[in-house]
Amino acid sequence: MKDIIKRLTECYGPSGCETAVRDLIRAELPKGAEARVDALGSLIVHRKGTDGGRKVMLAAHMDEIGIVVTHVDQKGFLRFGSVGGVGALPLMGGRVRFADGTTGVIGLEKLEDPARVPSLEKFYIDVGAKGRDDCAVKVGDVACFQRPFEEIGGRLVAKAMDDRIGCAILVQTLKELGKSPHDLFFVFTVQEEVGLRGAAASGYGVEPEIAVAVDITLTGDTPECAPMALTLGGGPAVKIKDSGMLSHGGVRDWLIRTAENAGIPFQREVLVRGTTDACAIQTTRAGVPAGCVSIPTRYTHSPSEIVDYGDVLAAVKLLGSALAGPIDIG
């Protein structure tokens, strides 16, 4: 599974520019899979149930954070704004990649007060242009952060683990899943990082009975971090709540019960800040019982997001087990 994780995380796909990721996922789908692309660009893969099952939607988002060019100055330097939640701290000296493969280096103006974290306006991107006329990049062009996938210890580090790891888990689940009575919709959504936009539309379109998002979450196991009862390697997390959603109790308990019965390690997640596609799906149409399986991740929204490979494999097992048998959400 590391190969697909590597390819997915190294793929270009900031919010609104998910085509390459979508193509990659499409190529990985089992032969004959029924797939369509909705109006906003989300990929919806339908796997028919054998009989008498529930209509379940699983969602992972294809998009990643990035930057959008707002100005090309006379010397050919680019000014930029954020696509999704981009913090200033990891930027300086980093590299970005545009859709056409152009690489840029992030630079920073001289700071009046180096002790203060600068705003994004203080940064610029150098694409090696000698002047505005020499610069192939235009206002409105979008770039992702560039960083190779690596394995360090039993952990995987890459840009865009958020949420390509969720995409990889869904693809793997789809490949490994045997017979399931349920009507399953594996949905790879767009524009999550800018406001859960794709999931809201595809949730409406799919009209599921039950929805589960697969996304990353934070951890509380690094030096002097904000307290949080999640550790890397402690197993995938079943979401209780985050700042946008209270998981449906029945969905939550179904996932926990599945993990317990199958002997899969898991953790209970309460996320103070942040939310997932499940939040948007939950309130489509007349409401959808929704929950989330989360992968504990360090250094989220930086170009080096770390996950534990064991957690990833356990998440695939958890989803597979949950979808194999009858679903009771009370």
Next chain:
Amino acid sequence: MLLQRLSEAHGVSGREEEVRSIILNEIRGRVDECRVDGLGNLIARKKGTGVSLLRVLAAAHMDEVGLMVTLVEDSGLLRFAKVGGIDDRVLPARAVLVGAKKVPGVIGIKPVHLTDKAERDKVIEWKQLTIDIGASSRAEAERLVQRGDCAVFATDFRELAGTGSAWKTVQGKAFDDRAGCAILAELLKERFPFDLVAAFTVQEEVGLRGARVAAYAENPDAAVVLECTGANEVPSKLDISPSTRLGGGPAITIRDNNFIADPRLVELFGAAARELGMAHQFKQPNIGGTDAAAIQRVRAGVAAITLAVPARYIHSPAAIMDMNDFANTLTLAREALLRLPEALRA
């Protein structure tokens, strides 16, 4: 001139009746169906040639930013709240018109003789301001206005500059988005390959509320939002892009603060402008938001884009717009709409 009548009409969010009736009178003869929905959106349908079965929505919002009377004081002065995004700095000493009777008033401020420098250097928060309609008591004021009445800036539409200028500028209030309304009304003269649904929406300035329900009801495949957007190229010191430039032609949104335009439509509008040999611009990313954000996200999603006329000093008592930009926005909207079925097939 329709734009002048629309600009001078009163239509603070939630009170769009006057604007709606002007538009209704204007378009009645050129559309096949017309209705007003539960929130007050005016929705008109113009049958197409039938070549394309696409459902296409074009939208422009009727409402403008303004003020609402919250309290009539014993003194006869009116306390107010802001409706929509208004910078406190543009309020003091402005002439306004209050309520359905269009009662004239002024937002009071002490004269320069009675203030010291420290006071003058501070921005007065809107909560500290009142509208003075010249009433000597509460009872007198209440004969003319009531709590809940809305007020707009008292601004006449006028043509500026003219001779020798490359620009054909006009000045007025509420070009955001009466310019869009005027363009949309004009577009309804055309017969497109598809049925065109025009939504003149309410309550955009307070959260894109009208557009959401209009789009839900119409369930379109694609949507074009016609807007008026801020131009801020004056004065420019640093080497930094303006959000848009006056006289720079129609502004196409690639992405703004709460919306990413469908890339096929961005390409369509850009290509149409290039083919027409028309100056056009891409609005600086990550600024503002329009009805397109709400429309894009109804039901299972809608391919959407925003096309805007640039104007300086929007959301203030008087904006300045170039009528060449206005005319070109109309032309580009029409030409791009005619080619829309092809663009979405790709």
